[in-house]
Amino acid sequence: MAALELFVGALRSDSDVCSAQIVRPALRASIERYIDRHLLTGAVTPAALAAAHWVSIRTVNRVFSATGQTVGEVVRVRRPARARADVTESDQPISNIAQRWGFSDTSHFSRTFKAHYGCSPTDYRNAYPLRRLGLLTHRFSGLSRRFKPQTHRARSVASQRVKCATATDCGGS
Secondary structure (H helix, E strand, O other): OHHHHHHHHHHOOOOOOOOHHHHHHHHHHHHHHHHHHHOOOOOOOHHHHHHHHOOOHHHHHHHHHOOOOOHHHHHHHHHHHHHHHHHHHOOOOHHHHHHHOOOOOHHHHHHHHHHHHOOOHHHHHHHOOHHHHHHHHHHOOOOOOOHHHHHHHHHHHHHHHHHHHHHOOOOOO
8 A cells, every 4th residue: 555655656746757755755755644544553663663664664764864853753752642643532531541642651651651641641631621521521411410510510620630730830731
């Protein structure tokens, strides 16, 4: 599939020569899609990317170094970003989220998360419970009216937490 995308990208060019300037953006886009699809499986290494795209490891490294990045840097940014979505959108324990996204243990995940977002995953989850409340409200919409006042009260508490978290730079990007 990746080789076909590269071939089509080369055919779309106006020149007769398949130059690196034409192929590299198409290869980079294809590799980025592969990384997104395989981030959970852990098979995101330069060797795996090279094998999947029928190119050498050196070519993979060259494609990323053109933007001043490495494959590892891209993965180290995307894993916490995807984990952050799970932290705010699910009620799974932080340890399960850490394991799911390939972190060796919860403390490693917490340190990485704090380095990227300025607070621990638990503090981040507490600062942004509205997404989870929205899911819970939708999931349990058939419950009695007693549930709605609790949800309203939880939202007001949540808005107070967001104000506190914003003041401490916990809720950034």
